[in-house]
Amino acid sequence: MTHRTLQTIIPSHASSDGDGVKIRRVALFDTKVADPFLMLDELGSDNPDDYIGGFPPHPHRGMETLTYLRFGALEHRDHLGNRGEIRSGGAQWMSAGRGIIHSEMPSREMSRLHGFQLWINLPAKHKMDAPKYRDVPADEIAECTLDNGINAKAIAGSWQLNSQELQGPLQDLAAQARYLDLYLPAGSEVTIPIDAGHNALAYVYEGQLETSPAAPEKSLLVFNQTGDTLQLQAKSDTQLLLLTGKAIKEPVAHYGPFVMNTREEIEQAIQDYNNGLFGN
Known part of the structure; x- marks a missing residue:
């Protein structure tokens, strides 16, 4: 048994998206160490002015989103007729594929x-x-x-913590993401x-782990790929998201809500959206 070690620390940054929703963002489009993960946003406020504008209709292509709420409620609607609401403790998964609004x-x-x-990035063979x-x-x-x-909630994938096994309800995410x-x-x-060939990341949203440095x-910890286990120790009471996924190892072309492999594919996505090919 070999424990993985901390490779890099990526801080989150205050930002906004949608209709002025205040967030903390970790953008990963230009780093290979987090493959297959592209971005992580944390939404958190007890002031409705920070989030009430929400995220009005917008398109996506070539990637998946996984939204997990600890507190609050969000309603999803899309041009395919899907409509649903997630509340505190729930999650919502969407694979944009060739296009969704x-x-x-x-x-x-x-x-x-x-x-x-x-x-989460989609491999080229599944982007459409x-x-x-x-x-x-x-x-x-x-x-x-x-x-x-220690308390664990498995949203996606199968996990083993010490001797305890846990099966999340989402088992078919892109790149075997957990x-x-x-x-x-x-x-x-x-x-x-x-698993071998899988990257492991931890976003510490409260507290601190024992790490050097x-x-x-509110930082994302990226661990190296040498080793078959991850050992986490808490310096203080700590809450974190643990993410693992198989590296896709493909080029990433990103523009706004579109994630493809080439600039030409991005231009095609923009053209398709502008021509109404994503739907109404």
């Missing part, structure tokens, strides 16, 4: 929003597949608490197997 709007009744949206969509209510999210007080929301009490430690809160 959707909106994500917050409930006006809520007084707090905290959640995350992850962008038909779009797909699924809501996952909170009661479908697999959860366990270990003897040392997604875990993990709470570690101060001083606790967990060991998690990581020290990683500040």
Whole structure:
């Protein structure tokens, strides 16, 4: 058993998107160490002015989104007729494939929003597949608490934490991506197997892990690919998202909501959208 070591720390940055929604963003389009992950946004505020504008209708092509809410509610609508709402503890998966137009709007009744949206790259052979969509209510999210007080919620993929196995409801994400929301009490430690050829990342949204160098809160920790396990120790009470996925190893061309392999494919996506080929 060989533990992976910390390779790099990528800080998040304050930004905004949609209709003025305030977020913290980690953009990964230009780094190969996070492949297949493209971007992670954290949405978090108890001031409705920071998020009530939501994300009005906009297009996507060539990637997947996975939205996970800890608090609040978001309603999804798309041009294919899909409509659904996720509430506190739930998740929403969308594969844009060859093109989808959707909106994500917050409930006006809520007084707090905290959640995350992850962008996952699609390999070239699947970028023009038909779009797909699924809501996952909170009661479908697999959860366990270990003897040392560690709590885990598996949103996607299959996990083993110390001796505990956990199966997330989403099992078919692009690049075999897995997604875990993990709470570690101060001083606790967990060991998690990581598949060969898969990258492992941890976004610490509260607290701090024992790392060298020290990683500040709201940072993405990227671990190297040498080793078959990840050992995490909490310096303080810590909440983090743990992400793993198989590196696609393909060129990434990115423009706004489109993620393809070449600049020509991006130009085609823009043309198709402008010509109404994504739908109304």
